[in-house]
Amino acid sequence: xxxxFAHEIDERRPAGTDQVVLQVEGLKVYYATPTGDVRAVxxxxxxxxxxxxxxxVGESGCGKTTTAMAILRxxxxxxxxxxxxxxxxxxxIARLNERELRQIRWTKISLIPxxxxxxxxxxxxxxDQIGDAIETHEGRQPRQALKERILSLLxxxxxxxxxxxMYPHELSGGMKQRVCIAMAIALNPxxxxxDEPTSALDVVVQRVVxxxxxxxxxxxxxxMILIGHDMxxxxxxxxxxxxxxxGHLVELADVYSLFREPLHPYTQLLIDSIPSIKERKPxxxxxxxTHDLRNPPPGCIFxxxxxxxTDKCRTxxxxxxxxxxxxxxxxHLYYDA
Amino acid sequence: xAGLTPQYVLRRLGMFLLTIWLGATIIFIIPRLAPGDxxxxxxxxLTAQAGYIENSAEIIAAWRERxxxxxxxxxxxLAYMRNMLTLDMGYSLSSFPSRVxxxxxxxxxxxxxxxxxxxxxxxxxxxxIGALMGWPRVPRWxxxxxxxxxxxxxxxxxxxxxxxxxxxxxxxRWLPPTGAxxxxxxxxxxxxFIKSVIEHGILPVLSIVVTSxxxxxxxxxxMIITNQxxxxxxxxxxKGLRPSRIFLRYGVRNSILPQVTALALSLGGIAGGSTLVExxxxxxxxxxxxxxxxxxxxxxxxxxxVFMLILGTATAVLILDLLLPVLDPRISYER
Ligand SMILES: Nc1ncnc2c1ncn2[C@@H]1O[C@H](COP(=O)(O)OP(=O)(O)OP(=O)(O)O)[C@@H](O)[C@H]1O
Ligand SMILES: [Mg+2]
Numbered sequence: 001x002x003x004x005f006a007h008e009i010d011e012r013r014p015a016g017t018d019q020v021v022l023q024v025e026g027l028k029v030y031y032a033t034p035t036g037d038v039r040a041v042x043x044x045x046x047x048x049x050x051x052x053x054x055x056x057v058g059e060s061g062c063g064k065t066t067t068a069m070a071i072l073r074x075x076x077x078x079x080x081x082x083x084x085x086x087x088x089x090x091x092x093i094a095r096l097n098e099r100e101l102r103q104i105r106w107t108k109i110s111l112i113p114x115x116x117x118x119x120x121x122x123x124x125x126x127x128d129q130i131g132d133a134i135e136t137h138e139g140r141q142p143r144q145a146l147k148e149r150i151l152s153l154l155x156x157x158x159x160x161x162x163x164x165x166m167y168p169h170e171l172s173g174g175m176k177q178r179v180c181i182a183m184a185i186a187l188n189p190x191x192x193x194x195d196e197p198t199s200a201l202d203v204v205v206q207r208v209v210x211x212x213x214x215x216x217x218x219x220x221x222x223x224m225i226l227i228g229h230d231m232x233x234x235x236x237x238x239x240x241x242x243x244x245x246x247g248h249l250v251e252l253a254d255v256y257s258l259f260r261e262p263l264h265p266y267t268q269l270l271i272d273s274i275p276s277i278k279e280r281k282p283x284x285x286x287x288x289x290t291h292d293l294r295n296p297p298p299g300c301i302f303x304x305x306x307x308x309x310t311d312k313c314r315t316x317x318x319x320x321x322x323x324x325x326x327x328x329x330x331x332h333l334y335y336d337a
Numbered sequence: 338x339a340g341l342t343p344q345y346v347l348r349r350l351g352m353f354l355l356t357i358w359l360g361a362t363i364i365f366i367i368p369r370l371a372p373g374d375x376x377x378x379x380x381x382x383l384t385a386q387a388g389y390i391e392n393s394a395e396i397i398a399a400w401r402e403r404x405x406x407x408x409x410x411x412x413x414x415l416a417y418m419r420n421m422l423t424l425d426m427g428y429s430l431s432s433f434p435s436r437v438x439x440x441x442x443x444x445x446x447x448x449x450x451x452x453x454x455x456x457x458x459x460x461x462x463x464x465x466i467g468a469l470m471g472w473p474r475v476p477r478w479x480x481x482x483x484x485x486x487x488x489x490x491x492x493x494x495x496x497x498x499x500x501x502x503x504x505x506x507x508x509x510r511w512l513p514p515t516g517a518x519x520x521x522x523x524x525x526x527x528x529x530f531i532k533s534v535i536e537h538g539i540l541p542v543l544s545i546v547v548t549s550x551x552x553x554x555x556x557x558x559x560m561i562i563t564n565q566x567x568x569x570x571x572x573x574x575x576k577g578l579r580p581s582r583i584f585l586r587y588g589v590r591n592s593i594l595p596q597v598t599a600l601a602l603s604l605g606g607i608a609g610g611s612t613l614v615e616x617x618x619x620x621x622x623x624x625x626x627x628x629x630x631x632x633x634x635x636x637x638x639x640x641x642x643v644f645m646l647i648l649g650t651a652t653a654v655l656i657l658d659l660l661l662p663v664l665d666p667r668i669s670y671e672r
Contacts, residue, residue: 072575076566105577113575118568121587123594123665132586133576167666183576 019050021190021223022071022109027084029063029070036294040066040079042247042301045320048191053217053224055234055255057270058244061293064227065114067244068193071225072109073101088190107137110184114195114227116177120168126154127164130183137187153182156219157212174205178212185216195227206230210237231274235259240326243267246293248301249320252328263329265306300332308333341662353655360647361421364640365414426641431633437641440626445645447517448622451538452611455545456600462546463553464596468589470554471561474580483554490551495613498544502617505540513537515619541618545611556599560592567591594665601657605650 027044030037040063048054056064069075071086073093086093088108096104113119121129130150135141141149151161157178168176177197184192194213198206210233217224226238234241234255241258243251243266251264262268291297291304300306300313312332320330401407408416420426426437469475470483489497506514513519519533564570565588573587615624623642630638662668 074571074575076571102577102579105575107577111572111575113568113572115568119572121569121573121591122667123591124586132578132582136576136578136582169667180572 020047021050021088022048023085023087024067024071025085025087027067027070027086028082029066029075029079030082032078032080033294038293039247039296040293041070042296044084044244044247044249046242046249046252048223048225050190050223051217051221052239053214053226053237055238055241056225056227056244057229057231057234057241059229059270062244063247064244065195068111068195068225068227071193072105072111074111103137106133106189107187108189109191109193110187110189112177112180112184112192112194112197114199116180116197117173117200119180120176122168124167125164126166126168126171126179130179130186133183133186150186153186154179156185156216157182158208174201174209177201177205177209181209181212181216185220185222188220189222191223191225193225193227196229197226198230198233199228206233207236213237231271243270246291246296246301248330250302250330252320254326257327263323263327263334264302264331265308265333266302269305300330341659345662345668346659349655349658352658353651356651356654357648360651361418361644362414364643364647365417368636368640369410421644426644427637429635429638431630431635431638437637440638441623441641441645444621444623444626447620448611448615448624449649451541451545451615451620451622452607454538455542455549456604456607458542459546459550460553460596460600463550464557464589464593466550467554467557467559468561468584468592471558471565472584472588473565474584487551487554489547490549492548494544494548494610495617497548498541498614498617501540501544512540514540517621537618537620541614541620545614549607552603553596553599556596557592560595561588564588564592594661597657597661597664601654601661604653604657608646608650 024047025045027041028039029041030039032038042063044063044067046054056067058064066075066079069079070081070084071093073081073086073096075081081094084094088104091104093101093104120126127147127150130153131141131146134146134149147164151164154161154163159175159178159182163171163175163179168179171179177200181194181197184194197213198209201209213224213226214237216222226234228234238255240252240254242249243258243264245266251258251262251267253263258267259271262271291301297303297314298317299315300309300318303309303313306313310332316332318330318332318335320328321335322328323334398407424438426441429435429437429440432440466483466486470480502514505512513536515537517534517537518524518530519537522530522533524530570583570587573583578587611622612624612627614620615622616628619625623645627639627642629635630642
């Protein structure tokens with residue numbers, strides 16, 4: 001198997017503690033459409049441990065953002081959480097009432113949204129947008145203390161203090177992205193969900209923002225879910241990777257093993273399709289998700305594109321099972337071992 | 338005050354002066370393009386009324402001189418511009434010894450009062466109704482009831498005015514039908530006068546507000562709904578902010594900006610449209626005066642009023658333009 005990035009990954013990277021901060025069980029999120037429900041997230045189960053970064057990868061439209069929004073219970077209409085439990089500190093977010101939900105948002109789980117460019121209110125100063133998150137949850141603050149706190153947040157993410165008084169349109173894309181990071185860590189949450197925090201940036205700034213995320217994680221010990229397509233960036237940043245395909249989690253493993261020996265055929269394709277300068281190779285991953293998310297085929301979700309497909313795959317859904325220590329995969333090829 | 342840069346203020350001031358200059362010039366040119374001249378027209382009208390006037394040619398010549406209509410065009414133009422700048426608008430043709438500026442200045446406060454009160458009320462009420470109509474958290478029954486307040490939007494406001502006068506002034510006799518204050522009261526800061534002004538103002542204000550707030554409400558509702566899909570609204574919710582704060586600081590705050598721009602654009606129409614309301618309620622403002630000027634073909638009066646309308650509208654637009662960058666920090670950069 002291709003190991004393009006395996007050499008970059010430090011095998012001894014601390015993978016967090018054993019304390020589970022988020023447990024998602026059997027999550028299903030459907031979007032209602034005139035021709036039936038789009039099963040954007042279908043029976044997804046995973047855990048996030050304290051202090052680790054978990055990468056969530058998969059091609060466009062596989063349900064990454066929907067999963068993230070479901071964890072904050074922010075799925076936009078016509079979407080809805082159909083089933084599942086989202087446990088944070090033994091509290092099921094899916095069952096909270098509105099007031100309890102508001103209290104958990106940002107104090108426990110914060111978000112670096114996919115469109116960070118448009119996620120700042122264009123007519124509010126940066127200080128007010130960070131300040132209102134703080135004051136909503138901690139009550140009115142003395143002006144000076146609040147100012148110092150916001151300034152220190154800005155410097156944590158490497159922004160100059162003049163950003164404090166600026167409006168979003170006065171900032172570059174990378175700066176806005178970092179404002180969003182600063183905002184996300186303002187209340188010291190246990191979990192930060194970063195939805196493609198670097199996808200709209202140029203390569204250098206991507207790297208810098210990536211470093212910022214890593215630095216923030218190391219300093220504050222927060223857990224993170226890092227959503228993205230960029231396998232290179234994933235290799236650089238995350239401890240474990242969850243691979244999603246058409247609303248299903250197909251593989252979950254520590255980043256080193258996953259790059260060295262991907263198990264699920266889809267993961268193999270994904271890693272194989274990382275471009276490399278050393279060898280030119282034909283792209284194996286040619287099309288997007290082949291079936292309609294409204295009508296998933298019976299059996300394995302990947303059967304239509306899988307090179308190893310068997311009769312069993314066409315009838316029995318493969319569950320996500322642990323096939324080796326810290327390696328979970330949803331594929332019939334590995335269950336007998 | 339982020340966007341209020343000196344360049345921006347200077348540019349807006351320049352536009353303001355240009356508008357007024359252009360307006361004044363057009364007012365100067367138009368009557369002179371018409372065949373005949375105002376004095377001759379008036380004298381011939383007097384002739385028609387009186388049957389015969391002695392020395393009518395001499396009268397015409399004398400009056401032409403008096404109204405500065407005898408010199409070459411550019412001399413007339415310069416004199417006219419100087420007069421307009423000093424707000425010296427000469428004598429009314431139809432009620433001769435009265436000066437146009439005096440007539441205008443006694444009418445002006447009524448119109449300014451009527452229009453500013455009704456425009457502000459209509460803007461506030463309309464936007465409030467629209468915002469509530471567009472906000473999904475407002476209880477369903479309120480959102481279902483709100484549109485009934487907009488039923489009168491589609492009828493012209495002078496029609497509603499006539500209806501209101503009939504209902505409240507003639508049938509119920511709650512409010513006076515016409516005028517700006519009761520007879521026999523001395524204008525000034527005394528309670529009976531103020532009370533009377535308010536009573537007389539209710540029906541005209543109401544007819545403008547009720548018929549025009551629908552425009553603001555529908556615009557606001559659309560803005561609020563569009564705004565809801567914005568990423569920053571979702572992030573505001575993710576931050577766990579209180580719904581009231583999201584509604585006001587993120588929803589209404591962002592949606593009001595295009596509304597203020599629309600207000601600036603509609604001011605000209607508002608000033609023009611007031612003529613009919615003042616006519617129906619015999620309200621002694623500029624619109625009523627303009628109506629009299631037109632009926633009596635009083636050119637100097639019409640000229641003066643139109644100039645004041647242009648001046649007033651341009652001033653209001655200037656004020657809104659200077660207000661916009663304070664509301665929206667992006668503006669001075671975009672234009
Ligand atoms: N409002 C909607 N109505 C119907 N289907 C929707 C809606 N929003 C999303 N979907 C569907 O849900 C699926 C998951 O979307 P989601 O945004 O979670 O994908 P994603 O993995 O984040 O993709 P990307 O990498 O492009 O951000 C997609 O197939 C999409 O078509
Ligand atoms: Mg996404």
